[in-house]
Amino acid sequence: MSDEGLSRRRLLGVSGTAAVAGVVAGATTAGALAQRGNAVSRGDEATAAGAPTSTAATAPALDAPIPFRGEHQAGIVTPAQDRLHFVALDVVTKDRVQLQQLLEDWTRAAERMTAGAEAAPGGLVGGGPNRAPEDTGEAFGLPASGLTITIGYGPSLFDDRFGLASRRPAALQDLPAFTGDQLDPRRTRGDLCIQACANDPQVAVHAVRNLVRLGFGVVAVRWSQLGFGRTSSTSTTQATPRNLFGFKDGTNNVKAEEPEGLAQHVWVAPQDEPHGGAWMAGGSYLVARRIRMHIEVWDRTSLQEQEDVIGRDKKEGAPLGQSKEFDTPDFSRKGPDGGPAIPVNAHVRLAHESQLGGIRILRRGYNFTDGSDGVGHLDAGLFFVAYMRNPGKQFVPMQRALAKADVLNEYIEHNGSAVFACPPGLGDGEHWGKALFG
Amino acid sequence: MPPALRPAARVVVPVALSLAAALALTGCTDKPTATAGSTAAGGSSGPITVTATDTTCELSATTAKAGTVTFAVTNSGSKVNEFYLYAEGDRIVSEVENITPGLSRELKVEVTEPGTFTTSCKPGMVGDGIRGTFTVTGTAVKGSADSKVAKAITDYRAFVASEADEFVENTEAFVTAVKAGDVAGAKSLYAQARHPWEAIEPVAESFGDLDPKIDGREDVIADGLAFTGYHRLEKDLWKDGLQKDSSAIADRLLADVTEIAARSKTVEPTALSIATGAKALLDEVATGKITGEEERYSHTDLWDFDGNLEGSRQALAVLRPVIAERDPALQKALDARFTELSKLLSQHKTGAQYASYTALSDADLKALTVALDALSEQVSKVPGVVEAR
Numbered sequence: 085m086s087d088e089g090l091s092r093r094r095l096l097g098v099s100g101t102a103a104v105a106g107v108v109a110g111a112t113t114a115g116a117l118a119q120r121g122n123a124v125s126r127g128d129e130a131t132a133a134g135a136p137t138s139t140a141a142t143a144p145a146l147d148a149p150i151p152f153r154g155e156h157q158a159g160i161v162t163p164a165q166d167r168l169h170f171v172a173l174d175v176v177t178k179d180r181v182q183l184q185q186l187l188e189d190w191t192r193a194a195e196r197m198t199a200g201a202e203a204a205p206g207g208l209v210g211g212g213p214n215r216a217p218e219d220t221g222e223a224f225g226l227p228a229s230g231l232t233i234t235i236g237y238g239p240s241l242f243d244d245r246f247g248l249a250s251r252r253p254a255a256l257q258d259l260p261a262f263t264g265d266q267l268d269p270r271r272t273r274g275d276l277c278i279q280a281c282a283n284d285p286q287v288a289v290h291a292v293r294n295l296v297r298l299g300f301g302v303v304a305v306r307w308s309q310l311g312f313g314r315t316s317s318t319s320t321t322q323a324t325p326r327n328l329f330g331f332k333d334g335t336n337n338v339k340a341e342e343p344e345g346l347a348q349h350v351w352v353a354p355q356d357e358p359h360g361g362a363w364m365a366g367g368s369y370l371v372a373r374r375i376r377m378h379i380e381v382w383d384r385t386s387l388q389e390q391e392d393v394i395g396r397d398k399k400e401g402a403p404l405g406q407s408k409e410f411d412t413p414d415f416s417r418k419g420p421d422g423g424p425a426i427p428v429n430a431h432v433r434l435a436h437e438s439q440l441g442g443i444r445i446l447r448r449g450y451n452f453t454d455g456s457d458g459v460g461h462l463d464a465g466l467f468f469v470a471y472m473r474n475p476g477k478q479f480v481p482m483q484r485a486l487a488k489a490d491v492l493n494e495y496i497e498h499n500g501s502a503v504f505a506c507p508p509g510l511g512d513g514e515h516w517g518k519a520l521f522g
Numbered sequence: 523m524p525p526a527l528r529p530a531a532r533v534v535v536p537v538a539l540s541l542a543a544a545l546a547l548t549g550c551t552d553k554p555t556a557t558a559g560s561t562a563a564g565g566s567s568g569p570i571t572v573t574a575t576d577t578t579c580e581l582s583a584t585t586a587k588a589g590t591v592t593f594a595v596t597n598s599g600s601k602v603n604e605f606y607l608y609a610e611g612d613r614i615v616s617e618v619e620n621i622t623p624g625l626s627r628e629l630k631v632e633v634t635e636p637g638t639f640t641t642s643c644k645p646g647m648v649g650d651g652i653r654g655t656f657t658v659t660g661t662a663v664k665g666s667a668d669s670k671v672a673k674a675i676t677d678y679r680a681f682v683a684s685e686a687d688e689f690v691e692n693t694e695a696f697v698t699a700v701k702a703g704d705v706a707g708a709k710s711l712y713a714q715a716r717h718p719w720e721a722i723e724p725v726a727e728s729f730g731d732l733d734p735k736i737d738g739r740e741d742v743i744a745d746g747l748a749f750t751g752y753h754r755l756e757k758d759l760w761k762d763g764l765q766k767d768s769s770a771i772a773d774r775l776l777a778d779v780t781e782i783a784a785r786s787k788t789v790e791p792t793a794l795s796i797a798t799g800a801k802a803l804l805d806e807v808a809t810g811k812i813t814g815e816e817e818r819y820s821h822t823d824l825w826d827f828d829g830n831l832e833g834s835r836q837a838l839a840v841l842r843p844v845i846a847e848r849d850p851a852l853q854k855a856l857d858a859r860f861t862e863l864s865k866l867l868s869q870h871k872t873g874a875q876y877a878s879y880t881a882l883s884d885a886d887l888k889a890l891t892v893a894l895d896a897l898s899e900q901v902s903k904v905p906g907v908v909e910a911r
Binding site for chain 1: 604606608609611612613614617619620622644646647648794798855859888892893895896897898899900902903905906909
């Protein structure tokens with residue numbers, strides 16, 4: 085029968101997904117996912133049955149599920165999805181047991197939602213007419229949409245409230261103040277964070293909404309950010325997107341297909357945390373910065389000035405004086421006027437590993453527009469998200485160099501900031517609280 | 523919801539899908555078993571075994587007697603599985619989730635009413651699952667909570683009656699002050715006069731014709747209705763000064779309050795309506811009081827907040843024996859959350875007086891909102907616990 089062939093191809097296609105994503109899934113989950121196909125939806129019936137997929141083993145379909153469990157958390161090297169809902173939360177209870185229970189409840193709901201299921205069994209209508217539905221419902225019938233849910237813990241979580249002080253990773257420190265910071269306390273810090281990324285904004289928002297709801301009484305939202313377009317590629321299967329300045333962003337990113345680069349720059353190694361923070365091995369640190377762009381001012385800037393500020397040409401994204409996007413920037417090359425082709429204060433020069441002693445990070449940022457600012461200007465910019473092995477050794481020196489000299493600073497303003505320790509991935513049967521509390 | 527998603531229409535599809543998947547994986551199968559392979563009566567004699575695979579859901583029996591029914595579910599497939607017992611309309615009677623391949627889990631279900639149910643294995647957690655019909659025979663099992671429910675209803679009626687009487691008394695005093703032109707006296711009586719109303723608002727609001735006359739706000743009064751009642755007098759007292767018709771408005775208010783109090787005593791609540799009322803009172807706080815909308819001239823919103831909270835607490839207090847029996851963990855959570863919010867609210871009280879809404883900082887409002895969310899989320903679970911079974 086013809087369905088047989090389709091099912092087999094579907095199986096191969098999704099196995100390919102897992103490989104591309106660079107995620108080692110537990111056998112159970114991988115098996116479950118493998119047969120679920122590319123068009124899995126919450127509570128569906130019209131899913132895989134009536135919708136044959138013809139994809140071969142290539143890049144993941146945009147609506148396919150991403151394995152939740154694995155060596156590392158999903159949502160880091162997973163090919164960057166198009167949409168983001170990021171939320172920072174504070175713990176409002178003093179009861180350690182409640183926090184542990186929430187982390188377990190979150191794990192369960194997150195795993196369900198990333199598989200395309202409701203946040204709780206029968207969450208849409210199964211409670212009957214007199215109960216508030218356990219799932220909020222707006223993602224019912226939508227495919228999994230590549231949803232990933234990534235959790236992180238802020239430095240403030242490791243104070244004396246929950247007995248976690250001794251388990252604080254040494255590398256988890258509040259970021260220092262940088263020159264030019266205009267931080268708004270209402271967009272800064274947090275005890276916990278959840279990064280929900282998906283290719284459908286409704287799926288990402290649904291995930292955060294349901295997790296926040298599960299947390300009432302234990303956590304409260306401190307700040308949140310929606311992102312509508314990825315500004316980085318985290319896989320060589322993806323084209324480099326553009327930020328709101330209209331330039332390609334993240335060309336030189338650490339990519340999923342570079343295992344040694346990831347090991348060196350992104351994943352925490354066991355020897356990095358020999359003491360209480362040993363649980364972070366296999367995890368990564370997330371730095372978030374809300375970077376408001378002065379869009380209107382930028383748009384009035386000449387092309388030459390824009391390209392000089394960035395250090396790349398606007399159309400191709402090649403380093404100035406060179407021809408292709410992925411050409412290695414040649415900082416010694418002279419321009420027609422005899423000066424450096426890439427100006428000394430250009431963003432690409434200051435941020436390049438060759439100028440920073442080999443420092444690299446995995447960028448995973450998103451464009452945002454939060455309406456307008458009351459005086460007629462777009463409140464828009466880049467919600468910078470980056471993963472790294474040690475913020476103090478990577479983001480901090482990089483940002484110090486940029487804050488000091490980057491001519492881009494005339495057009496941007498950092499008004500939100502946070503750092504979080506994102507634990508390693510979960511094996512079968514594990515939940516988030518286990519590694520944290522030991 | 524599109525018609526295609528109605529339960530009746532979706533039963534068959536997953537089975538067809540599952541069959542295709544089975545063929546793809548094994549290459550052959552000679553017996554396409556979709557659901558229960560046996561219909562032997564199970565009753566209460568030992569557990570009913572459920573063998574779930576990625577494509578099948580076989581029960582050792584598809585009937586049982588009312589009472590405790592035990593299912594022993596084994597996942598012999600490769601996907602994470604779930605097992606559900608649904609009543610009519612896909613209401614979950616009970617379920618067991620996250621049964622990983624190779625694992626067995628037991629599900630004990632109290633089925634108190636005979637009838638036709640639906641079983642479902644849900645490989646991969648999504649879709650409607652592989653369904654079958656399950657029949658419960660015998661006679662209804664009376665829960666011991668039933669007499670407790672009856673007592674709760676009696677207790678709640680007594681509470682409503684006492685609040686209603688207090689509302690009339692308080693309103694009399696307030697109206698007297700207004701009619702005497704005693705602005706300071708009326709202002710000092712205003713918030714307290716309304717307090718019993720705020721505690722039984724869901725009951726009183728069921729009389730749709732009187733509610734807007736007593737408690738309508740200027741901006742939400744329907745076309746054709748005059749702006750009367752407490753909030754009209756609030757505006758007079760705090761903003762415009764007493765008007766020519768203030769006295770007449772006061773007389774009218776007392777008449778309306780007296781009538782609604784009498785009618786409130788005739789309401790026959792159910793456990794469910796008491797529980798939904800408890801939630802509705804907290805919703806009032808969230809949408810009207812914590813926003814400062816209700817008392818826009820007097821800024822006595824925290825008095826109303828206290829009234830709503832007290833009304834909610836009392837409603838749940840009468841239901842306590844029922845909740846404590848059916849869901850002790852929920853009762854514990856309710857107690858803790860009520861205590862938290864009451865404590866927080868009392869921080870804004872000096873002696874018998876609540877602070878003006880305008881004295882609250884953004885941080886105060888956030889703290890109250892956080893505690894109110896925490897409480898409301900628990901209270902929203904009560905109707906499902908006390909509903910008739």
